[in-house]
Amino acid sequence: MILDEDKQLTPAESQVMKALEMVIDPELGIDLVNLGLIYDVTVTGDTCRVDMTLTTMGCPLTHVLDEAIKQVVTAVEGVEHCEINLVWEPAWDMAKMTRYAKVALGIHE
Template sequence: MDEEKLSAEESQVLDALKEIIDPELGIDLVNLGLIYDVTVTGKHCDVTMTLTTMGCPIGNVLASQISQAVMSVPVVETCDLNLVWEPAWNIDMMSRYAKVALGVHG
């Protein structure tokens, strides 16, 4: 996701999503590369995301946390989460910060 092309409202949503830490990895969802897109249209937000694995046991917990974070942005009144599996998540999608924090080289 190109953060430079986001509107002010979309940047606020992304900042809120950076507060959600994956409990297994200890890194936020944005730096893990799990958030593919954030779109704010009027007072509605769509978040397109994935999980590290299809059988992720904390998927429902994360969905609840994501909805709460998005709805904490003053302009947002409604939110839809779009969980996708394409493209499949891989470690190359992580930020440099996440890779360093997790000891991933390459």
């Protein structure tokens, strides 16, 4: 989920977040948003910056995810360019997943 819970998303940023729900992690079968891998989206002009992380460093599917992200983000009206900012801090952990993702993966708290 978005790190700064107080951030008000613009309509374009909300559309990007919705579009990112279409990008499924091929190993887990859950979308990147519900997995908690998307930390922030910012749309400025016709460019969107996606701050995100991965479940593990050295993920062999990084290029697959990058292409899928760029495809859905640039399909949002008014967004022509997508910059992906891959970050490792804060580190991802299962607590960042939504309840939906936890239930889908059989994780019970």
